[in-house]
Amino acid sequence: MGVTAKWAGSRLLLRRLRDVMAGGGTPQERLDRIAKLIARDMVAEVCSIYVRRAGDVLELFATEGLKPEAVHATRLRVGEGIVGDIAAHSRPTALADAQSHPNFAYRPETGEEAYKSLMGVPILRGGRVLGVLAVQNRTSRAYTDEEVEVMETIAMVVAELVASGEVVQRREQAPADGIAMTPLRLDAVKLNAGLAMGRAVLHRPYVPVGRLIAEDEAQEQERLAEALSAMHRSLDDMVDQADVDGAGDHVDILKTYRMIAQDRGWIRRIGEAISTGLTAEGAVVRVQDETRARMKDVEDSYLRERLLDLEDLAYRLLQHLAGGPEQMAAAQGDLPEDAILVARNMGPAELLDYDRARLRGLVLEEGSATSHVAIVARALEIPVLGRVKNIVDRVEAFDRIIVDANNGVCFVRPGEDFRAAFETSMRTFQEKREAYRRERDLPSVSRDGVALELMMNAGLLIDMPHLHESGACGIGLYRTEVPFMVRSDFPDVDTQTDLYARILDQADGKEVVFRTLDIGGDKVLPYFQSSDEENPAMGWRAIRIAMDRPGLLRTQLRAMLRAAGERPISIMFPMVADLTEFEYARRLLMKELRRAEERGGPAPGRVKVGAMLEVPSLAFQIRAMAGRADFLSVGSNDLMQFLFASDRGNPRLDGRYDPLSPPALAFLAHVVREADAARIPLSVCGEMAGDPIQAMALIGLGLRRLSMAPAAIGPVRTMVRSLHVAATGAFTESLLDARGHSLRARLAGFARDHGVVL
Numbered sequence: 001m002g003v004t005a006k007w008a009g010s011r012l013l014l015r016r017l018r019d020v021m022a023g024g025g026t027p028q029e030r031l032d033r034i035a036k037l038i039a040r041d042m043v044a045e046v047c048s049i050y051v052r053r054a055g056d057v058l059e060l061f062a063t064e065g066l067k068p069e070a071v072h073a074t075r076l077r078v079g080e081g082i083v084g085d086i087a088a089h090s091r092p093t094a095l096a097d098a099q100s101h102p103n104f105a106y107r108p109e110t111g112e113e114a115y116k117s118l119m120g121v122p123i124l125r126g127g128r129v130l131g132v133l134a135v136q137n138r139t140s141r142a143y144t145d146e147e148v149e150v151m152e153t154i155a156m157v158v159a160e161l162v163a164s165g166e167v168v169q170r171r172e173q174a175p176a177d178g179i180a181m182t183p184l185r186l187d188a189v190k191l192n193a194g195l196a197m198g199r200a201v202l203h204r205p206y207v208p209v210g211r212l213i214a215e216d217e218a219q220e221q222e223r224l225a226e227a228l229s230a231m232h233r234s235l236d237d238m239v240d241q242a243d244v245d246g247a248g249d250h251v252d253i254l255k256t257y258r259m260i261a262q263d264r265g266w267i268r269r270i271g272e273a274i275s276t277g278l279t280a281e282g283a284v285v286r287v288q289d290e291t292r293a294r295m296k297d298v299e300d301s302y303l304r305e306r307l308l309d310l311e312d313l314a315y316r317l318l319q320h321l322a323g324g325p326e327q328m329a330a331a332q333g334d335l336p337e338d339a340i341l342v343a344r345n346m347g348p349a350e351l352l353d354y355d356r357a358r359l360r361g362l363v364l365e366e367g368s369a370t371s372h373v374a375i376v377a378r379a380l381e382i383p384v385l386g387r388v389k390n391i392v393d394r395v396e397a398f399d400r401i402i403v404d405a406n407n408g409v410c411f412v413r414p415g416e417d418f419r420a421a422f423e424t425s426m427r428t429f430q431e432k433r434e435a436y437r438r439e440r441d442l443p444s445v446s447r448d449g450v451a452l453e454l455m456m457n458a459g460l461l462i463d464m465p466h467l468h469e470s471g472a473c474g475i476g477l478y479r480t481e482v483p484f485m486v487r488s489d490f491p492d493v494d495t496q497t498d499l500y501a502r503i504l505d506q507a508d509g510k511e512v513v514f515r516t517l518d519i520g521g522d523k524v525l526p527y528f529q530s531s532d533e534e535n536p537a538m539g540w541r542a543i544r545i546a547m548d549r550p551g552l553l554r555t556q557l558r559a560m561l562r563a564a565g566e567r568p569i570s571i572m573f574p575m576v577a578d579l580t581e582f583e584y585a586r587r588l589l590m591k592e593l594r595r596a597e598e599r600g601g602p603a604p605g606r607v608k609v610g611a612m613l614e615v616p617s618l619a620f621q622i623r624a625m626a627g628r629a630d631f632l633s634v635g636s637n638d639l640m641q642f643l644f645a646s647d648r649g650n651p652r653l654d655g656r657y658d659p660l661s662p663p664a665l666a667f668l669a670h671v672v673r674e675a676d677a678a679r680i681p682l683s684v685c686g687e688m689a690g691d692p693i694q695a696m697a698l699i700g701l702g703l704r705r706l707s708m709a710p711a712a713i714g715p716v717r718t719m720v721r722s723l724h725v726a727a728t729g730a731f732t733e734s735l736l737d738a739r740g741h742s743l744r745a746r747l748a749g750f751a752r753d754h755g756v757v758l
């Protein structure tokens, strides 16, 4: 059967539905007629329409087949019964024997004990569940996948009527959701530090798509084809523009995105949805709903990113169907001067669509530190909060919002007093930032004349300008996996050489420590097959992958040496747990160096080779590295994770163990002693180095080189300039035998008594 013939029934039903929707009568009468029509067409004895009300209640609004007195009387909580379950998970359910299902919730007033089978789908609009549409049959009926699909399409059309407000408002005088108007304090994950206050702008507010049911299928297919080519053209322009701007790696993100826009499966599904009787817009929305539903079940971060890109593209395509992004933007009105963008999630290209000058902050319902949009936002210096539960449903456009991405909290509709207080802290924060910028050329020397090396961590070319703005003396950690993560394929030697050369060019003579690929764990490369692992942080990652796939590491080392030319270069290996791993990687480097020399090209002035110390076992092999390692750098993020067996990415464990505790300091003191004995220069490049009080403790332990996020350099420099290193050393030493969960309060007391600025 051809696609067109297959959906003939669906097209007919949609047309009848359109006539009912356009017909006269009250909204309630129209809902009743819709229930009747669906029951008849789907050959079901029952069709019921449940609408979501305030307080997460699903109310029976219309039914054909159940007892009429149940209408507006039967209510279920979201999550309760099979219907509640459909709403809670926003996914369709078809059960030949519904009554024996563990979730079946019997409501005597409905008389539904007579019906054995049930099929229900969520009524969705813009990703929100507005209700549930269900049919029931007396016999044990096995609903087909096609029938489920038809119901989903119908539910989409019903959503327009439910969302129009007429249906609910007529029965409800109070605001739709009284609870939503109260101030809220919501916990979040910090994705980029900073403070912001402004007005909520809902990213991708639901745009009424107008007609959903098609008059003429061929015409709709043609409209789709035209909109697709317009969208592809505009993406080409976007990539070209980014190329011209020389923006570096975010061009790669855009290129990947453009490639996904050509996805045949996606385009075919939209075409097929038109065949069911929908307009081009209706078909895009239908496929977008499907994508969202799939996303709920996907854990894999790569697949999630791809689905997210598809959702983003669907929205873009709708814009082109509406006559182009400009028309749509005009319909949505201007962006406020102090926009705080609120989104379930978003693609990197979408963020770049907004006027940067008006964007103050970004709040995401999903999002992770490695999501593309977070990477781009960081480069644009926009504070970002992620994993804010249900934020999209809890915020109205133009609500006031406070983004405290320094502490991981979002305030919605804060009171006036609170806003005033926050404004003061924002001003202080801003003034401090400017002061740090002015002081960037001041030497990082302590009161007793000890010079400290403060370096910066980076991972993208767009981070590089911070090197000079912050006054850092070099890059102590360049995470090379970050540019790999935002690409669609493995960069070859030439591409990598070009990237590393640009980093060295921009560093302009300052040292850059390149860390070789640290993939695995939460750092997924789209094009690199990773295995499903129970425990990825302790699994096949970093140097372990490099040893099993030496080609990867050799390519990278070759590119680094070529990029250096005659310039000196520093290279370090991540996650070294055993000396043999370091030896192996070092041998590969030496081979590559010899190869370069034999070829007679320019050879680096000096190659320094080192290891990250982030697995505790390496702390007991330091002496054996004497003369072999030119430096060691403590990755405190992973080191503390493994020392305390405490997942660094688990918000429930956040702050449970303190790096300023007796065991952690004793461990670090051991590392300092061993590195001294082996005469191996030691640095710290984890988050610990970027927090003034922790940096103070590290200096007290004897560290002289710290590498941190660019924004941390100013505060740490100020701390260093107010510090007496010898006194701090003596105090830290005295703490090493101390007991207790944390030494933070004692260190803070020392700072207070000795005028150390924290």
Ligand code: PEP
Pocket: 477, 479, 518, 614, 634, 635, 636, 637, 638, 639, 685, 686, 687
């Ligand atoms: C660390 O583990 O401390 C570190 C600097 O590496 P990453 O955060 O990239 O794992």
Ligand code: MG
Pocket: 614, 635, 637, 638
């Ligand atoms: Mg690490």
